[in-house]
Amino acid sequence: MKVLEVLYREVVYRRMKDNPRSAGKISLGLGSSGDLKKTLLFQTAMYAVFGLMLFPSLKGERDAVLVMASTYAILPFILAFYATVTNSSYIASLDLFKPLLPLPIRLGGRYMSVLLLLESLPAMAFMLPGAVRIGMAVSVASGLLVLLWSAVGLMLGHVFGLLVYYAFGKTSSGRFADLKSLAKALGVILIFGLFYGFRYFQDYVLHNYASIRESLGGYEFIYPLSVLSVDRPSFSAPLAGIYLVILGVAYYVLISRLWVRISEGSYTSGRNRRACGLRVYPPELALMVKDFKTALRNTPVLTGLLVPIVIPIINVAGIFSNPDIGAFGGRLATITFVAALGWVSAVSVETLTKIEVKSFELLLSLPLERGRFLRSKLLTMAAIPSAVGVLALLGLSLKGFSSPIYLPMAVLVPLATCGTALQVYYHGTEGLALPQGGILKSLAVLILNAVVVGIIAGSWYLSYPIALLLTVAIDALLLWSLNR
Amino acid sequence: MIIVEDLVKSFGPTTAVREISFSVNDGEIYGLLGPNGSGKSTTMKIVAGIIPPTSGKVTVNGIDVSANPLKVKEIAGYIPETPALYESLTPMEFFSFIGSIRRVPKKELEERVEKLSRAFGIDSFLGELIGTLSFGTKQKVSIISSLLHDPEVLVLDEAVNGLDPKSARILKELLIDFKKQGRSILFSTHVLEVAEALCDRIGIIYRGEIVAEGTPKELKEFTKEESLEEVFLKLTEGKGEVEGIVKALREAF
Ligand SMILES: Nc1ncnc2c1ncn2[C@@H]1O[C@H](COP(=O)(O)OP(=O)(O)OP(=O)(O)O)[C@@H](O)[C@H]1O
Ligand SMILES: [Mg+2]
Numbered sequence: 046m047k048v049l050e051v052l053y054r055e056v057v058y059r060r061m062k063d064n065p066r067s068a069g070k071i072s073l074g075l076g077s078s079g080d081l082k083k084t085l086l087f088q089t090a091m092y093a094v095f096g097l098m099l100f101p102s103l104k105g106e107r108d109a110v111l112v113m114a115s116t117y118a119i120l121p122f123i124l125a126f127y128a129t130v131t132n133s134s135y136i137a138s139l140d141l142f143k144p145l146l147p148l149p150i151r152l153g154g155r156y157m158s159v160l161l162l163l164e165s166l167p168a169m170a171f172m173l174p175g176a177v178r179i180g181m182a183v184s185v186a187s188g189l190l191v192l193l194w195s196a197v198g199l200m201l202g203h204v205f206g207l208l209v210y211y212a213f214g215k216t217s218s219g220r221f222a223d224l225k226s227l228a229k230a231l232g233v234i235l236i237f238g239l240f241y242g243f244r245y246f247q248d249y250v251l252h253n254y255a256s257i258r259e260s261l262g263g264y265e266f267i268y269p270l271s272v273l274s275v276d277r278p279s280f281s282a283p284l285a286g287i288y289l290v291i292l293g294v295a296y297y298v299l300i301s302r303l304w305v306r307i308s309e310g311s312y313t314s315g316r317n318r319r320a321c322g323l324r325v326y327p328p329e330l331a332l333m334v335k336d337f338k339t340a341l342r343n344t345p346v347l348t349g350l351l352v353p354i355v356i357p358i359i360n361v362a363g364i365f366s367n368p369d370i371g372a373f374g375g376r377l378a379t380i381t382f383v384a385a386l387g388w389v390s391a392v393s394v395e396t397l398t399k400i401e402v403k404s405f406e407l408l409l410s411l412p413l414e415r416g417r418f419l420r421s422k423l424l425t426m427a428a429i430p431s432a433v434g435v436l437a438l439l440g441l442s443l444k445g446f447s448s449p450i451y452l453p454m455a456v457l458v459p460l461a462t463c464g465t466a467l468q469v470y471y472h473g474t475e476g477l478a479l480p481q482g483g484i485l486k487s488l489a490v491l492i493l494n495a496v497v498v499g500i501i502a503g504s505w506y507l508s509y510p511i512a513l514l515l516t517v518a519i520d521a522l523l524l525w526s527l528n529r
Numbered sequence: 530m531i532i533v534e535d536l537v538k539s540f541g542p543t544t545a546v547r548e549i550s551f552s553v554n555d556g557e558i559y560g561l562l563g564p565n566g567s568g569k570s571t572t573m574k575i576v577a578g579i580i581p582p583t584s585g586k587v588t589v590n591g592i593d594v595s596a597n598p599l600k601v602k603e604i605a606g607y608i609p610e611t612p613a614l615y616e617s618l619t620p621m622e623f624f625s626f627i628g629s630i631r632r633v634p635k636k637e638l639e640e641r642v643e644k645l646s647r648a649f650g651i652d653s654f655l656g657e658l659i660g661t662l663s664f665g666t667k668q669k670v671s672i673i674s675s676l677l678h679d680p681e682v683l684v685l686d687e688a689v690n691g692l693d694p695k696s697a698r699i700l701k702e703l704l705i706d707f708k709k710q711g712r713s714i715l716f717s718t719h720v721l722e723v724a725e726a727l728c729d730r731i732g733i734i735y736r737g738e739i740v741a742e743g744t745p746k747e748l749k750e751f752t753k754e755e756s757l758e759e760v761f762l763k764l765t766e767g768k769g770e771v772e773g774i775v776k777a778l779r780e781a782f
Contacts, residue, residue, distance in 0.1 A: 324625045
């Protein structure tokens with residue numbers, strides 16, 4: 046436990062250290078944010094509140110409640126998976142484990158694993174209100190089983206995430222390496238998408254839970270459907286046990302290999318990348334190229350950038366598969382899609398700010414203005430969602446579901462939300478800075494962007510020109526404020 | 530010309546640099562020597578505009594660092610004591626990045642990269658990812674990247690650290706050329722022979738204060754010591770102590 050506390054403090058400290066302005070406050074500031082227990086407690090409370098907010102939808106008949114709980118049970122999986130994939134290479138890149146390497150430690154990989162798990166562990170609190178509800182509606186044992194299953198989900202996501210890091214976490218080099226890591230990231234996203242797509246069942250499920258229970262009954266041994274079985278503890282508990290045993294074995298094998306990977310340092314696969322010539326770009330573009338190159342050579346980073354937009358893509362796929370949506374429905378679907386795209390794309394701010402942590406002193410030694418730096422980050426963040434948005438809207442327009450006049454919004458809306466995210470993250474910093482991330486800021490970003498997107502979507506619903514003007518105004522305001 | 534006047538830097542309760550003053554003239558290599566933790570790196574980071582001073586004034590070729598750090602960064606080349614590089618780029622891509630941010634014209638950039646990588650013998654590594662390079666090779670990448678914009682002023686924090694003898698020699702010759710062209714160079718090292726051979730003047734810094742300053746010759750005369758090592762130990766209160774410490778250590782092992 047001591048080792049963990051030290052490592053955790055180190056992760057928090059690294060980010061603070063290089064901030065020239067906060068240098069004086071480090072030892073004081075670290076007091077609470079570097080304290081593992083307090084942070085965990087706080088995050089647990091946040092998730093419990095979050096779970097409580099979704100609690101009211103857990104009503105109705107017993108079967109409906111079970112079906113809903115099984116869809117919510119994906120969240121621990123997704124969170125653990127996402128946190129593990131995106132943070133693993135970040136943590137490894139900090140050389141956090143170097144001091145441990147000469148020590149006689151067996152299975153040092155577990156430290157990395159637990160450090161990563163800590164981020165997602167509080168997510169279990171999200172299931173707490175649901176578990177209580179089921180505990181009251183069915184039986185106490187069932188309630189406890191819900192918690193047990195969310196622990197299984199958490200571990201499942203974590204083990205999957207470690208596997209991705211273990212298999213793809215090395216920086217790849219050599220010919221076609223960028224393509225390969227893109228393919229890998231897409232593979233990861235596919236798994237993620239499958240699980241996420243499941244959430245879209247929810248509405249449908251709620252209306253048809255009785256038949257669903259019947260038709261899915263045969264699949265109850267598959268997580269998260271297995272949550273449906275909590276009303277039969279004698280079946281559910283051994284099943285969870287089997288899951289945990291299998292996961293335990295996989296976990297053990299993985300973390301022992303992980304330690305080898307960590308001790309090799311920033312391990313690189315492939316050799317002899319062609320030394321291509323020098324290319325000179327304008328500074329903003331040079332920063333973007335650097336970020337994208339870093340991401341393309343690092344599957345977990347790339348995954349962190351791409352995963353958020355999976356959700357709206359699934360959404361838009363839904364529109365394509367629904368031919369009789371009509372012009373009005375098409376317009377509504379376009380608005381929803383663009384709004385969702387904008388809302389979720391800003392999530393990548395966390396991944397993007399982490400890229401700089403290790404070499405921040407280098408950026409500080411360059412004549413780089415804050416405005417230029419933030420502008421380039423904004424472009425990097427908005428580039429992928431904008432491209433996806435434009436392509437999707439073009440596709441929808443060709444099919445007659447949407448119109449090309451909406452195209453500008455596919456770029457302007459992600460700019461607005463990503464700009465808001467940067468504004469929140471860099472709030473209170475001066476000059477070039479490494480912002481502190483964390484759950485509070487992530488939540489603030491989500492909430493603020495919900496407002497931004499809400500305003501844009503609302504006005505768009507009434508009148509497109511007004512929405513367009515409004516978005517341009519928001520973008521201009523953000524650009525101005527980021528430039529200060 | 531670098532002028533440091535009454536520079537103070539505190540990190541919360543610890544004061545790393547206490548009212549130090551010195552200047553590095555045009556065409557001069559000034560060496561900062563001092564024990565670990567005496568404030569060398571802190572001073573150099575302030576001069577390079579990376580961290581702001583707590584108080585005092587630093588001007589680099591007439592530009593006030595606190596008021597205008599970006600202008601100073603434009604004309605200064607800074608080599609940190611541990612290389613800060615992007616490990617998932619190749620040296621070539623890294624040089625492109627630095628050149629782009631510093632807006633170095635492509636022709637000049639190409640020429641400098643080519644000459645410097647040949648000089649330091651890293652031309653065969655230009656296509657490998659920096660993360661896979663050895664420490665010394667990374668240090669070379671760091672050195673080259675700090676020279677790409679033809680800096681007027683150089684701030685080198687233990688730059689010979691990790692270099693093989695040949696590369697260290699090349700760096701020293703390069704610095705002497707730069708000096709002859711009239712550039713100011715602020716240099717720190719723990720290798721006293723390097724300091725003696727290279728530096729026109731040396732400032733000995735101890736617990737955040739400059740305790741002596743002068744040419745290597747003057748320092749020896751002033752302290753009536755034979756070698757720079759003895760001068761260093763004497764001025765930083767290491768002399769006499771060393772024997773006692775070594776004796777105590779022998780008993781421990
Ligand atoms: N970011 C920081 N926060 C707190 N204290 C710091 C920080 N950076 C440096 N210090 C303190 O300032 C003092 C001077 O450190 P500095 O790195 O300048 O020493 P140095 O002379 O370069 O040593 P070395 O020879 O080991 O490189 C030390 O006491 C160090 O602990
Ligand atoms: Mg130092």
